[in-house]
């Protein structure tokens with residue numbers, strides 16, 4: 001899978017968003033905490049009180065010890081992959097639901113309940129979350145965007161039906177990202193497919209399992225992909241706007257019937273087009 005972000009960042013972004021979705025923590029909050037922690041797989045930092053912070057989300061050994069009764073070993077926090085993010089998201093969710101104080105104080109309890117440590121952390125994650133929110137908003141694509149709000153609907157006609165959702169996993173050992181990198185939208189063979197964003201066509205042709213595929217690069221490192229097309233009606237270098245027809249629904253490549261595979265990427269990392277509604 002092509003990607004120009006280093007693996008640590010791919011994992012941080014994909015796992016933060018996925019774990020946040022799973023436990024109801026906004027993606028921007030997860031990303032803010034993850035970047036503030038600045039952890040990575042295998043990283044151990046010692047604290048003045050004799051405990052250690054482990055792994056990507058710098059989970060504290062004192063807290064991890066309390067998970068032993070659930071059969072979760074402390075070393076799980078050190079591993080690559082999304083598991084440590086899920087532990088962190090679960091913990092942040094509990095802080096938000098159960099703790100006292102305002103929202104950001106609760107989230108900052110992830111770091112420390114002690115006011116002197118909580119306050120600066122709180123201030124930093126508030127700023128970071130705002131930045132991540134702006135970043136996420138750039139490619140927030142909602143189901144309504146597929147409908148007829150514009151003369152040329154994008155990227156599929158109003159009567160669409162999603163047949164397969166987004167689901168990415170980061171392999172704990174190889175770091176490889178696998179799973180379904182986009183959304184599958186059922187549509188009749190030949191249905192016009194329209195670009196969901198302004199941009200320039202960077203790929204228009206056969207691409208392995210994608211079959212006939214168009215990729216549109218937009219501002220801020222965002223790209224959208226339209227795969228399994230029966231026909232392509234743009235060339236590489238073509239400037240498109242939201243709603244420009246770029247081809248027609250087909251079943252080329254790794255596909256069992258006519259549908260559109262729609263994918264949104266940030267600098268090569270597939271992002272859930274529907275999962276950024278927080």
Ligand SMILES: [Zn+2]
Nearest residue numbers: 182183184261
């Ligand atoms: Zn697909």
